[in-house]
Amino acid sequence: MSIAVALRRPFEMALDFALPPRCSGCGTITSAVGLFCAGCWPQLEFLAGGCQRCGLPLEGTAADECGACLADSGPLDRIRAAVAYGEQARSLVLRLKYGRKTALARTMAGYMQRPLGELHRDALLVPVPLHRWRLWSRGFNQAQLIAAALTRLSGRPNDPFVLQRTRGTPKLKGMSASERRRAVQGAFALAPKVDVKGRHLVLVDDVYTTGSTADACARLLKRKGAATVELLAWARVVAPVRIG
Ligand SMILES: [Zn+2]
Ligand SMILES: [Zn+2]
Numbered sequence: 001m002s003i004a005v006a007l008r009r010p011f012e013m014a015l016d017f018a019l020p021p022r023c024s025g026c027g028t029i030t031s032a033v034g035l036f037c038a039g040c041w042p043q044l045e046f047l048a049g050g051c052q053r054c055g056l057p058l059e060g061t062a063a064d065e066c067g068a069c070l071a072d073s074g075p076l077d078r079i080r081a082a083v084a085y086g087e088q089a090r091s092l093v094l095r096l097k098y099g100r101k102t103a104l105a106r107t108m109a110g111y112m113q114r115p116l117g118e119l120h121r122d123a124l125l126v127p128v129p130l131h132r133w134r135l136w137s138r139g140f141n142q143a144q145l146i147a148a149a150l151t152r153l154s155g156r157p158n159d160p161f162v163l164q165r166t167r168g169t170p171k172l173k174g175m176s177a178s179e180r181r182r183a184v185q186g187a188f189a190l191a192p193k194v195d196v197k198g199r200h201l202v203l204v205d206d207v208y209t210t211g212s213t214a215d216a217c218a219r220l221l222k223r224k225g226a227a228t229v230e231l232l233a234w235a236r237v238v239a240p241v242r243i244g
Helices: 002-014 065-070 087-097 103-114 132-138 144-153 177-184 212-223
Strands: 076-082 124-127 163-165 188-190 200-208 228-236
Touching: 002 124, 087 103, 087 144, 087 200, 087 228, 103 144, 103 228, 124 144, 144 200, 163 212, 177 212, 188 212, 200 212, 212 228
Parallel strands: 076 228, 124 200, 200 228
Antiparallel strands: 163 188
């Protein structure tokens, strides 16, 4: 079975009878919900293998972790994403967040099931929270929609009320690593009465870019006693690209 067929199969269960299914990339009519057309499919770069810890491609080394992880592993125990962040992957994110195409959360979750299989099997899925002001203006948290869709597809539990964003954060674009770290410091808190001691958690987000937001969440959860904190995103930056 080709990888394309293996990745497409879950969606055959979820046919939508109300409207003809459309390509998640460009809107062309396709044979089933959650598929990409022949033009869009090759534009997605599915990630597999790579560094045991961060998932980035390993080049010319026999080690199972990349040089960056060996030097400074950071608070996340493992990072996985379905696809590399590129034009097509970005288009889905923008249409979900700003075009309110909330069905795309299910499409993304479908392709995130395989990398989810590489993370802790007893983990609770924890969407990265939005600040309430942004939640109010957008009406939904895309990370929460993706986590809920993952739960429906995989049966893994999710809890959107573990983490809270206690203040808004500025756009991190263009900041240095230390500026980003400062910008998100103290921006997250554990919800009252939530106990994560000894628990395994998987942070869920739409995109993993510089990692400063996820790192801030992971540092907090580790400080509160979480056993492992991993991250699963729809897309992650692999090579330096313009983010906007
Ligand atoms: Zn298409
Ligand atoms: Zn690595």
